[in-house]
Amino acid sequence: xxxxxxxxxxxxAAAIALIIGFTASVAVRVxxxxxxxxxxxxxxxxxxxxxxxxxxxxxxxxxxDLYWTRAxxxxxxxxxxxxxxxxxxxxxxxxxxxxxxxxxIAYRFGAIFLAEKPPAGAGSPDEAxxxxxxxxxxxPSYWRLWQDxxxxxxxxxxxxxxxxxxxxxGSRQPGADLxxxxxxxxxxxxxxxxxxxxxxxxxxYSQAANESIRxxxxxxxxxxxxAEDIEQLNRLLAEFAQxxxxxxxxxxxxxxxxxxxxxxxxxxxxxxxxxxxxxxxxGPRSRIDLRLAH
Amino acid sequence: xSRIAAIAVHTFKESVREKVLYNLVVFAFLMIGAGLILGTxxxxxxxxxxxxxxxxxxxxFGLLIAVFIGISLVWKEMERRTLYNVLSKPVARAExxxxxxxxxxxxxxxxxxxxxxxFYLVLWYEKGRLAAPDLAPLEAIYFILLQLTLxxxxxxxxxxxxxxxxxxVFTLSLYVIGNLLDDLRVLGEQAGSxxxxxxxxxxxxxxPDFGAFSDIAPAAHGELVPGGRIFTHSLYAVLYATVxxxxxxxxxxxxxxx
Numbered sequence: 001x002x003x004x005x006x007x008x009x010x011x012x013a014a015a016i017a018l019i020i021g022f023t024a025s026v027a028v029r030v031x032x033x034x035x036x037x038x039x040x041x042x043x044x045x046x047x048x049x050x051x052x053x054x055x056x057x058x059x060x061x062x063x064x065d066l067y068w069t070r071a072x073x074x075x076x077x078x079x080x081x082x083x084x085x086x087x088x089x090x091x092x093x094x095x096x097x098x099x100x101x102x103x104x105i106a107y108r109f110g111a112i113f114l115a116e117k118p119p120a121g122a123g124s125p126d127e128a129x130x131x132x133x134x135x136x137x138x139x140p141s142y143w144r145l146w147q148d149x150x151x152x153x154x155x156x157x158x159x160x161x162x163x164x165x166x167x168x169x170g171s172r173q174p175g176a177d178l179x180x181x182x183x184x185x186x187x188x189x190x191x192x193x194x195x196x197x198x199x200x201x202x203x204x205y206s207q208a209a210n211e212s213i214r215x216x217x218x219x220x221x222x223x224x225x226x227a228e229d230i231e232q233l234n235r236l237l238a239e240f241a242q243x244x245x246x247x248x249x250x251x252x253x254x255x256x257x258x259x260x261x262x263x264x265x266x267x268x269x270x271x272x273x274x275x276x277x278x279x280x281x282x283g284p285r286s287r288i289d290l291r292l293a294h
Numbered sequence: 295x296s297r298i299a300a301i302a303v304h305t306f307k308e309s310v311r312e313k314v315l316y317n318l319v320v321f322a323f324l325m326i327g328a329g330l331i332l333g334t335x336x337x338x339x340x341x342x343x344x345x346x347x348x349x350x351x352x353x354x355f356g357l358l359i360a361v362f363i364g365i366s367l368v369w370k371e372m373e374r375r376t377l378y379n380v381l382s383k384p385v386a387r388a389e390x391x392x393x394x395x396x397x398x399x400x401x402x403x404x405x406x407x408x409x410x411x412x413f414y415l416v417l418w419y420e421k422g423r424l425a426a427p428d429l430a431p432l433e434a435i436y437f438i439l440l441q442l443t444l445x446x447x448x449x450x451x452x453x454x455x456x457x458x459x460x461x462x463v464f465t466l467s468l469y470v471i472g473n474l475l476d477d478l479r480v481l482g483e484q485a486g487s488x489x490x491x492x493x494x495x496x497x498x499x500x501x502p503d504f505g506a507f508s509d510i511a512p513a514a515h516g517e518l519v520p521g522g523r524i525f526t527h528s529l530y531a532v533l534y535a536t537v538x539x540x541x542x543x544x545x546x547x548x549x550x551x552x
Contacts, residue, residue: 057473058508061346069336105338210337
């Protein structure tokens, strides 16, 4: 009987020790997280994807997924930090694609991460081009990579001739969408036009695999729309000045003159204004970044 | 034939009594489930990550089962002296070894089938339906099973000559080398001396090519294996397993069991 009591007491003591020990260790861990500045730069013990592939014993696919996840998390963390330092991104993407040359998402979105201007991205279109070219070499019949190549030439390098060539080559790949041919012609004829830019960003938006890329595409599309609106408003302001023999001081003037049916608003819902130079500008509360339109 | 089948069935029953087997299968299921989480913390690789992690789990835990049960197959019988009981009956040593081999292969096949069922159940739950490209993981699992058959052969060979600890070290070492045969071949081509070149070339052909059965990454992309490759790999596995079992029989026949 006494041994049963001892056993029950020891079980109770062990259970209490387990609960207290676990709770305390979690509390200490949380405290450590606050105290110690967490290392944000990924540590890469092996920098060659080829070596990692050899050491993976057939599990290179899983390793590539882990490296891609590291690249995504690194990009997100650095983007949030706002430092514009994406020094390890290229290497993480290179290792990922060397481990699994058919991991298409790593080329496609990795290139967007690399090419985007700082602080939103690494601002390294040349690295992005190299990544996409490696992707094309490993997946020659996948036409979307040609679309991405053309996109980088068009948007980040403003090299419309190369962009048109990339879209054209992509349009000849098996299964390529018909609009690739249209895009190739449109870029060749009117590179830099808003309509072409909108077509490109709409495609990025429709294929976005995560919220960050979708939001970026939305911001670009909004900026393109605002830039178009401002161009149109400037034309109307010029017409008004010519007709009324005086410049408009506010959009209200255009509404009163019947040129506009109502106060024009930008895609973020803020009214456009007339600037001191008589040109249309965004309102001070506007969330649109016009630099994204070009 | 019936004696071999009896030993195989007995080995299977004995293996499924091992608690470690269930622990490993539970861990494999946990890892298969973890594939769903990996996909959600990354971008655009939900299904690829699930297939990669699921198949890797089936392969790794299958390997552990093959090694840790395979290395003690004969050794345990000798330690417990149950081997003498078996061999005192009209059972040839060769039949004993072949029966042991097929018993463990059967254990692995059943375990792999259970893990495969779990894998496809989660895949179906994740996707809502299964389509033709979802057959690709099944082919990769078949290749994993072929690879495990060779691992069983190697473990059985070492289990007749060494203690379980040494057998485990030897089997795992050979597994590692067998995954690096392509590099051995390249090293051979680059070697300056003709003798070394010949030796490395010979080793790359003679040692079991475990790396040849690695098909997980293409399966994750839904790439089906050409029929010809399935045939040649199956043929290679059968032939090499025959070599390993034959070598084990030759060693075991000469072993002094007194």
